[in-house]
Amino acid sequence: MAEVTVLAGSGDQMVAEAFRQANPDVLPVYPITPQTIIVEEFDKFVAEGRVHTEFVPVESEHSAMAAAIGASAAGARTVTATASQGLAYMWEQLYVAAGMRLPIVMANANRALSAPINIHGDHSDILGARDSGWIMYFAENAQEAYDDTLMAFRVAEHPDVMLPVATTLDGFITSHALERCELMDDETVAKFVGEYKPEHSLLDTDNPNSYGMFANLGNFYMETKLAQRKAMEKAMPIIKAVGEEWEAISGRPFDVVKTFGTEDAERVIVVMGSSTGNCRAVAKALREVGEKVGVVSLRVFRPFPTEELAAALKGAKAIAVMDRAETVGGEGGPLWQEVSACLHSAGNTAPVRDYMYGLGGADVTLELINDIFNDLKTLEADKAAGTVPAVTYKGNR
Amino acid sequence: MANIKQLSELPQRLSPGHSMCGGCGATIAVRQVLMGAGKTPVVCGAATGCLEVSTTTFPFTSWEGGFIHSTFESAAATMSGVEAAFRGLKRAGKIPADKQIKFVAFGGDGGTYDIGLQALSGALERGHDFLYVCYDNGAYMNTGIQRSGATPYSAWTTTSEVGNAVPGKRHFEKDLTSIVAAHHIPYAAQASISNWNDLVTKATKAMDIDGPTFLNVLAPCPRGWRVPFDQAVKIADLGVKTNYWPLYEVENDVWKLTENRKKLPIEDFLQPQGRFRHLFKPGNEHLIKEFQTNVDRHYAYIQARVEGSKVYQQKLEEAGLPLVSDDALAMQSGSKLPFQQ
Numbered sequence: 126m127a128e129v130t131v132l133a134g135s136g137d138q139m140v141a142e143a144f145r146q147a148n149p150d151v152l153p154v155y156p157i158t159p160q161t162i163i164v165e166e167f168d169k170f171v172a173e174g175r176v177h178t179e180f181v182p183v184e185s186e187h188s189a190m191a192a193a194i195g196a197s198a199a200g201a202r203t204v205t206a207t208a209s210q211g212l213a214y215m216w217e218q219l220y221v222a223a224g225m226r227l228p229i230v231m232a233n234a235n236r237a238l239s240a241p242i243n244i245h246g247d248h249s250d251i252l253g254a255r256d257s258g259w260i261m262y263f264a265e266n267a268q269e270a271y272d273d274t275l276m277a278f279r280v281a282e283h284p285d286v287m288l289p290v291a292t293t294l295d296g297f298i299t300s301h302a303l304e305r306c307e308l309m310d311d312e313t314v315a316k317f318v319g320e321y322k323p324e325h326s327l328l329d330t331d332n333p334n335s336y337g338m339f340a341n342l343g344n345f346y347m348e349t350k351l352a353q354r355k356a357m358e359k360a361m362p363i364i365k366a367v368g369e370e371w372e373a374i375s376g377r378p379f380d381v382v383k384t385f386g387t388e389d390a391e392r393v394i395v396v397m398g399s400s401t402g403n404c405r406a407v408a409k410a411l412r413e414v415g416e417k418v419g420v421v422s423l424r425v426f427r428p429f430p431t432e433e434l435a436a437a438l439k440g441a442k443a444i445a446v447m448d449r450a451e452t453v454g455g456e457g458g459p460l461w462q463e464v465s466a467c468l469h470s471a472g473n474t475a476p477v478r479d480y481m482y483g484l485g486g487a488d489v490t491l492e493l494i495n496d497i498f499n500d501l502k503t504l505e506a507d508k509a510a511g512t513v514p515a516v517t518y519k520g521n522r
Numbered sequence: 523m524a525n526i527k528q529l530s531e532l533p534q535r536l537s538p539g540h541s542m543c544g545g546c547g548a549t550i551a552v553r554q555v556l557m558g559a560g561k562t563p564v565v566c567g568a569a570t571g572c573l574e575v576s577t578t579t580f581p582f583t584s585w586e587g588g589f590i591h592s593t594f595e596s597a598a599a600t601m602s603g604v605e606a607a608f609r610g611l612k613r614a615g616k617i618p619a620d621k622q623i624k625f626v627a628f629g630g631d632g633g634t635y636d637i638g639l640q641a642l643s644g645a646l647e648r649g650h651d652f653l654y655v656c657y658d659n660g661a662y663m664n665t666g667i668q669r670s671g672a673t674p675y676s677a678w679t680t681t682s683e684v685g686n687a688v689p690g691k692r693h694f695e696k697d698l699t700s701i702v703a704a705h706h707i708p709y710a711a712q713a714s715i716s717n718w719n720d721l722v723t724k725a726t727k728a729m730d731i732d733g734p735t736f737l738n739v740l741a742p743c744p745r746g747w748r749v750p751f752d753q754a755v756k757i758a759d760l761g762v763k764t765n766y767w768p769l770y771e772v773e774n775d776v777w778k779l780t781e782n783r784k785k786l787p788i789e790d791f792l793q794p795q796g797r798f799r800h801l802f803k804p805g806n807e808h809l810i811k812e813f814q815t816n817v818d819r820h821y822a823y824i825q826a827r828v829e830g831s832k833v834y835q836q837k838l839e840e841a842g843l844p845l846v847s848d849d850a851l852a853m854q855s856g857s858k859l860p861f862q863q
């Protein structure tokens with residue numbers, strides 16, 4: 126029988142617990158705020174002999190991902206964690222991990238990128254890596270960070286997927302704040318996560334394998350990319366099936382796209398990560414006084430949940446996208462681009478407005494969200510009048 | 523020590539048919555190093571560079587055993603992950619405890635002296651059990667002969683051009699082997715493809731040691747050095763005989779030099795190489811002199827390290843200290859130490 130311990134946990138701590146329960150073979154890691162608690166907590170498990178993991182305290186994030194690549198190619202269940210400059214420093218290795226089809230699981234405590242240096246939460250780091258070929262989860266709270274991390278192993282290591290997975294949690298708001306969390310017992314988790322049985326391994330000296338070769342002839346490179354795209358497509362139903370399985374065990378619902386009020390909402394906010402709760406709270410208050418507002422939050426960003434998002438936005442008459450990462454010089458932020466493309470494919474012509482918010486941990490207040498819902502009332506007319514900028518910055522002084 | 527006949531009976535671990543230039547020193551280095559593994563299975567890695575791109579053109583490979591390449595600067599870090607997996611999986615009982623594999627990572631001088639130095643340093647400090655081999659051809663050959671931290675003083679490369687204002691590379695080579703030795707790893711050595719017996723012996727020694735080991739191998743690039751394609755071994759031999767490339771080893775901080783008793787003048791090494799042609803124009807004798815001075819100074823430096831090692835051993839003996847401690851060895855190999863909290 127599943128046994129649950131209720132505790133006051135931070136997102137980082139819950140990720141460390143998930144890592145412990147998955148008992149990885151190798152964990153190469155380098156510390157960076159706001160991910161450090163994950164590293165520190167996990168090293169305690171190592172020091173106490175509670176995991177069999179080979180802990181590799183590398184000298185940089187570049188080497189963390191390089192070592193993760195080596196370990197995963199060698200058939201080891203491999204995890205790591207990073208944030209911000211660390212993720213940026215890994216950049217070229219992220220593509221290598223995905224191109225080699227290595228099921229590495231990495232937690233990213235989403236944080237702003239320098240300059241100016243800022244240690245708080247936003248999505249600049251992880252969305253900068255959106256094209257690297259990693260599956261990406263966005264947790265709303267510490268509980269989801271835990272759940273996503275456990276599910277990640279099942280998805281990454283699934284023979285039809287074999288892609289690295291980043292489970293992300295917003296810096297400080299989710300990584301550090303204490304929340305009520307449920308920790309599943311080790312045995313139940315071990316059974317759910319299962320053992321990783323690699324099809325190929327660098328250590329199989331009877332059947333030697335090569336990793337990271339020079340694909341410069343013909344179309345081999347393009348074929349590899351197509352194979353990655355197909356694996357991403359295959360990942361979506363697997364993400365859902367694994368989510369359902371975990372839902373049955375944990376009792377917590379899993380949806381790649383979470384919706385609130387969308388059954389009749391006319392004005393809808395699309396958001397990801399820790400601000401989802403605030404958006405929901407505002408929407409709830411507004412709905413209580415009869416306003417038809419709703420919230421859509423993406424729990425999975427890669428593969429992009431096009432169908433699910435299109436369905437959630439079907440009845441919307443005005444849509445706001447909340448972007449927590451800049452694409453300086455782009456027409457709109459990264460989430461706006463994806464949402465717009467999705468709506469276009471679905472033939473949905475509802476007006477969309479892009480909001481830049483919470484960069485570098487700028488406060489995401491209820492008033493700010495309330496304002497956005499208000500703006501949406503006249504979006505159609507404002508757009509026609511040409512008074513809507515490409516990107517609206519919210520929450521600046 | 524091995525003889526040619528014995529070596530010829532060993533498995534060949536790098537097959538012909540790759541696209542390295544004919545006569546390239548790098549492949550000779552790889553083949554000699556891997557002979558050092560005897561019959562034990564080997565898993566190799568490489569940094570981006572001539573060796574990697576030319577031996578792994580998909581869907582072909584020249585590597586007989588497992589092979590991995592991730593990026594230019596991370597051959598050491600990548601191999602440290604492979605080796606960590608070997609330990610982790612053994613500890614988890616997922617692979618047999620007695621399974622034997624030798625791990626060898628190859629990097630060019632660019633991938634080792636320069637961009638990969640940090641990753642190498644980290645891997646050495648963490649004590650991973652693998653051999654790192656730098657095949658030193660003194661420039662970024664794969665991208666078209668650009669200068670590296672290993673390019674000799676005054677050499678022409680495409681980024682140390684020779685012109686009216688500049689006489690080739692302005693800076694002296696980085697002393698990589700000493701940098702590595704400063705990590706106090708169990709074994710670091712310098713070898714050359716011209717001295718095959720010395721090289722294979724050193725490779726065997728390095729691979730038999732539990733812990734991080736390092737070989738810096740002089741591996742001339744005929745194309746970049748501007749010598750005929752059949753001259754790689756000959757020019758490496760001159761590198762050794764002129765003391766440009768002293769053969770030495772550092773075992774547990776004890777330096778041993780293969781003394782070169784018949785030192786040839788540095789011109790013998792420089793003259794055949796097109797990359798040094800400008801040094802032989804009248805009026806440039808001072809550059810050759812400076813080159814010679816630096817070579818002699820470096821040789822004296824190595825000799826001093828050898829002398830110093832004798833003093834070091836004497837001091838250890840006086841103080842009753844071991845050269846290597848058992849606890850350190852146990853720690854290195856990841857065995858459990860007796861410990862009370």
Ligand SMILES: Cc1ncc(C[n+]2csc(CCOP(=O)(O)OP(=O)(O)O)c2C)c(N)n1
Nearest residue numbers: 570571572594630631632633661662663664
């Ligand atoms: C991060 C990065 N920077 C630059 C390059 C381009 N590059 C590839 S190989 C190479 C030079 C390799 O030189 P070296 O390590 O000496 O090996 P060689 O080609 O001489 O054998 C360079 C600069 C790269 N692949 N990655």
Ligand code: SF4
Nearest residue numbers: 542543546572663743
């Ligand atoms: S360019 Fe030089 S190092 Fe590269 S393959 Fe040719 S000879 Fe070898």
Ligand SMILES: [Mg+2]
Nearest residue numbers: 630631661663
């Ligand atoms: Mg080179």
